[in-house]
Amino acid sequence: MxxxxxxxxxxxxxxxxxxxxxxxxxxxxxxxxxxxxxxxxxxxxxxxxxxxxxxxxxxxxxxxxxxxxxxxxxxxxxxxxxxxxxxxxxxxxxxxxxxxxxxxxxxxxxxxxxxxxxxxxxxxxxxxxxxxxxxxxxxxxxxxxxxxxxxxxxxRLLPGVVENQATLQSESFEPSGEFNGLLECPLYTRPFKWRGRCVPEVLVSGHHERLRKWKKEQSMLITSKRRPDLLKNK
Incomplete structure (x- = not known):
């Protein structure tokens, strides 16, 4: 059913x-x-x-x-x-x-x-x-x-639709997720350098604590600029 x-x-x-x-x-x-x-x-x-x-x-x-x-x-x-x-x-x-x-x-x-x-x-x-x-x-x-x-x-939120359920926890607006209900941080993939623009060094540093802090800071920065209403209860 x-x-x-x-x-x-x-x-x-x-x-x-x-x-x-x-x-x-x-x-x-x-x-x-x-x-x-x-x-x-x-x-x-x-x-x-x-x-x-x-x-x-x-x-x-x-x-x-x-x-x-x-x-x-x-x-x-x-x-x-x-x-x-x-x-x-x-x-x-x-x-x-x-x-x-x-x-x-x-x-x-x-x-x-x-x-x-x-x-x-x-x-x-x-x-x-x-x-x-x-x-x-x-x-x-x-x-x-x-x-x-x-x-x-x-x-997309129903059980069994998204195979990797962890991806749902790293999305914008998810209150129990990685960004605590705020907007998601910037995303990057290969190539490392494209049209003179490089991926932020912290993303390839292998330093997990720095990476976690960067993601949180970027999430806060983007949310404050684009959706400050989401910060009211934070």
């Missing part, structure tokens, strides 16, 4: 698994470590045109995805996976970070509702206790790309 199952509600099921068909995520999908299904929202549309949206009460620009259509699609997903938690990519949501990804993984069964147009009827969020998630301070045409981002972040 898969460690994680995702039901994805979308107007564009052909967009999945997308990039998740490849590399480590694709291998994990083939092995059954995680699984997914797409639910075509258009199947629940009303009238002969299968409409899924309508004009907003109270006026405003753009169309809103209907509560009855969305509710029917969520109910179908929950009929197969009744313990699923519903997530909705939205600019209003919690900012996606490492901690939130860990919380989502713990759910085991999830529904990702991919919005379109101006958004979804608020009553759906209330009815299903939907958690809204933002992947950044910008607006996409729909929730599908955000859903792929969320799933990619999750899948």
């Amino acid at each position: 898969a460690v994680l199952h995702a039901s994805i509600i979308t107007l564009f099921p052909e967009m999945f698994p997308g990039s998740l068909h490849y590399s480590l995520a694709g291998q994990a999908l083939h092995k059954g470590i995680w699984s997914y299904e797409t639910i075509n929202l258009r199947d629940f549309g009303i009238t002969k045109h299968k409409n899924v949206d309508d004009i907003a009460y109270g006026g405003g620009h753009g169309l809103i995805m209907r509560a009855d259509v969305l509710g029917a699609s969520i109910d179908q997903a929950m009929s197969k996976y009744p313990s699923s938690k519903v997530y909705y990519p939205s600019p209003r949501g919690k900012l996606l970070n490492h901690e939130l990804i860990q919380e989502i993984i713990d759910e085991k069964e999830i529904i990702i509702l991919c919005g379109r147009f101006e958004g979804i009827d608020e009553r759906v969020i209330e009815e299903y206790n939907v958690t809204e998630i933002s992947i950044g301070d910008y607006v996409l045409s729909g929730g599908e790309l955000a859903a792929l981002v969320i799933l990619d972040c999750m899948v």
Whole structure:
């Protein structure tokens, strides 16, 4: 049985698994470590045109995805996976970070509702206790790309996906890792000299204590310049 199952509600099921068909995520999908299904929202549309949206009460620009259509699609997903938690990519949501990804993984069964147009009827969020998630301070045409981002972040952390689990401990944002939740230090490989630029001497010194100190200092320096907010609780 898969460690994680995702039901994805979308107007564009052909967009999945997308990039998740490849590399480590694709291998994990083939092995059954995680699984997914797409639910075509258009199947629940009303009238002969299968409409899924309508004009907003109270006026405003753009169309809103209907509560009855969305509710029917969520109910179908929950009929197969009744313990699923519903997530909705939205600019209003919690900012996606490492901690939130860990919380989502713990759910085991999830529904990702991919919005379109101006958004979804608020009553759906209330009815299903939907958690809204933002992947950044910008607006996409729909929730599908955000859903792929969320799933990619999750899948790579599942047991058995990354063969060398130690590599996960040396990444940015990992609170229990080498950089204590800060940004990763600069990385280098061969050739030693490239276009007049050499690898820092400490990396080839063989001096483990100096190397450890250099990595920590570089991590702090980069974090202070680029993400000083991460230093607040350090």
